[in-house]
Amino acid sequence: MSDASLNTQDFSNDASFGDFFALLKPRVMSLVVFTAFVGLLVAPTSVHPVVGFASILFIAIGGGASGALNMWWEADVDAVMKRTQGRPIPSGKVTPGEAKAFGITLAAMAVVMLGLAANLAAAGILAFTIFFYVVVYTMGLKRVTPQNIVIGGAAGAFPPMIGWAVATGGVSIESVLMFSIIFMWTPPHFWALALFMNDDYTKAGIPMLPVVRGRRSTRNHILVYTLLLAPVAIGAAFTSIGGPVYLTAAVALNLWFIAGAVNIWRRDEDAAIADKYRAERKFFRVSLLYLFLHFGALLAEGVLRSFGIGGW
Template structure:
């Protein structure tokens, strides 16, 4: 091998800034940013716009840092799964040690700066979220139990609580309801993904429900959790976190979501393979809209209340 070919190889594998940014899982970050923003803006305490911007930025960085630590720990299974093979570590562009250093540095940075910008309750919640995602979910539950998604989902459910705490300095019924909504939404969302990305989890040996309990059982679990989620989501509509607009959105979307879960439950593997898991894919896409629409409705309800709008017929 000549020097020139060595140089070319190293050039192709040279980490660019985008590779380091990819460690922060930017797509997951969108969900974190959006739900945290709703938590912050829905809170009854107004926050200075620049402090609100910084709070959301630090929460996003904290979420990204936990993503980097997740990639550092899971590099071995990421290399096996098709969906994750091109991530910076398995593709060889970023070393595991670099990811660890970036993850730890950004974790400390985000927690300290959130504490300084807002309050230490929010910072404490962010620190706990990072700990929960990295240690409890990634290091412990993910490779040990098929309930990994259920319990680990709590990590993704904390951002609205952190946003709320950043504004109010505390925790309340509304922020807990927002937490519960994301928490209950996570299992059907990921199990639908596991149904149509099945070889990935099988190959990596991750004990997803599809691997340990079978695909029939996973379909039952999706339906059961969707029913529980629908009850929670619609009940939230009659609490202080909801309102008529939220309730309308919740009723419509939960009806669609229940229909999707019902269709998944009724199908068997032959039917799913015949149309390349069309129903499961549709349910997964709907789950994204579901969460954004629910949180969007909470945000609009809070904004209307802030501007003094009262639904005349709503007691």
């Protein structure tokens, strides 16, 4: 081997620390952290702050690990879609093998550490969440059924339930309701996105609802899920985690969300194309606020309760 041959390798695409961090889908992780934190804080029992912090961190790492495994499996699709072309694997910075090893290692570490830091129930739900998101959703159903978002939504809905389990060591109606809010919210949120990002999904061959059933059917689905979401979200107000603050917020937010869904339902394609999907884009933005404010209101109730003034 000559000296010259040493420098023939191209290192211009070497991954940086940030590329590995990007594999964890930081934006999704922030939602996981927030909802898990709320789940932990509104629980009737408290944990040591260090235990709480570590538990949230391991839940976030577990969520991030499933994101990395999702990117490993979806690399071919990500390379086709405009929204995902810049991700570390399609851009050639991280190899699929590296992402897979990274994801599996972090997932195992997160589950074991959560079990040690908190309890086996929380670790068990985290393990199930990772399995559900990676194997059931990403590998199994995402490319098979137009109801993929409904199934995928379940994986994203588990974090508050895990947070609750960290504090209480189990599952109860309150944590099931927090799960249900995110589970029912996910389909209208993503279908609104799919309405104006349809071309990307068509190109990638993912059977999103607008691709398979058409946009009319998607608009109907958005309305139905939004109507079904309202009683679940408002119902949580009458459990031990609810109170007047949450009830007021939930009623106002659900009326706002339903009004948006009705607006989308009444529009036809011509109107949507004419204003470049303005209503759909607005509904998507409102949906983000909707979820954030619901959990924010639950958090507010929890904090008020700790001062003896929240709740019923």
